[in-house]
Every structure is written in C-alpha cells, then in structure tokens.
Amino acid sequence: MSIVSQKVKEENRFSLTVDNFFKMFSVGYLLKKSNAYKDKGIPCLTVFKVLFELVFTGKNLFMNYKAESFDIPFARDVAYRFLNSIHINWQRF
Template identity: 40%
Template sequence: MINQMNQNDHTPNKFSNAMKELQIGKLLRKSNITKACGISAYEVFQFLLLLVFQGKNLFRFLNSKHKDQTVSKNTYYRFLNETSYNWSRFLLLLAVKVTTAFHSLTRPERVKVLVLDDSVIKRNRGKAVELLATCLRPCGA
C-alpha cells in the first residue's frame, strides 16, 4: 500500500521486518484485536502505524491519488473505534517483547533502564489548557 509510494524509501521493509521480529500479529490476536472478514487486523494495524512513522495523515492519504490501493476509510475508523479490542493488554505485551529484545543486547553488569518520554514536543497553545498563562509580576510587589 504505502510502500509503493516511495520506491527509494526503505522504511516499509525495515518496518515490516521489525513487526515480524516482534510478532505483532500474535500480540494482536492475544489482545482480542481481530477482524471477522476482509483485510486482516494485522494489515490494518501495520498500515496505520506505517502512516505515523512516515509522517502521513490518513485523511490526506485517502484523498490522494493512492486511495485505490487501500480499503474503505470506514474500515480504518471502525478498527480504531472498536471497544472490544484490549489495547492496554497489547501495549503491555509489546512492552514485554521489546524489553526482552533489548535485554539480550546488553551486558549483564550494565544497569538496564527504559525511559519513554513524550515531552519533546512543546504544546503551549489552546484556550482550555490548564495553567497555560504566564504570570508576570512587578518587581516591587
């Protein structure tokens, strides 16, 4: 799907290899993330995740000239809004799988730490954001 858009980009191949190595399909099934018919849940998940890693937007992709390479937009939205999918279990299983993979790459005497930080993006805009305003006080007060 997306890999046909950028012939020089090796992201889809490396991405596919990483998903196979982490056994994402098995983790999806263990988390009750399955589909009854049509395109598999694994393919939908892979497509949506690849969109994120390539910096693309689902809405714009579905309105582009490549829209005939994908399934209906309702398929993606139903997949994302399905309430029976256990996303927290999936994230837990994925974290265990990633931690196990990194564990074998480090020496036993090293301290093993995994830090996930999403604070690199400064998002100081919006009306309803609490404590957003900067308080300036006069020096004499």
C-alpha cells in the first residue's frame, strides 16, 4: 500500500467523521439560525465544512491556494467573505 493511498483513505475517513458530527449536532440548522446564508454558489455549510476540516487536519487555507491544491472547491474570496460577513451572528452560532 502506498503512502498516498493511505493518506487519501485517512482523509476520507476524517471527512465522514466530520459529516457525522455535522449531522449529529445539526450544524446546518445552527448556521441557518445564526443568519449564515449565501445568495448563490456554494452553500454555506460546504464552505464551513471545508474550513472546519482545515483546522483539524492542520492545513492552512492560504498555503493550499498557494500550492494550487484542488481540494478546496471554492475561491479564496468565498472563504474570506464568509468569515467576515456582517450578517452572520457568530456569537449566536
């Protein structure tokens, strides 16, 4: 078994764990209640999930874009606008 395939399996397993966590604790519902929404494009839950996974895998958003990694399905501006949105009540979340 190669190191690359083992790493991919671990990332897939972690992604499933994060999905289960989001379902168990209704993170999508909590985001909606804290006024997190987007008019078009990639859903807020997807953006939040990717950012959440980056934190726990020890990866950096900036370095992923600099390395031209295609693991992130949206542009850098989407993440920054989501995190800095004045409409989202992060304290309520």
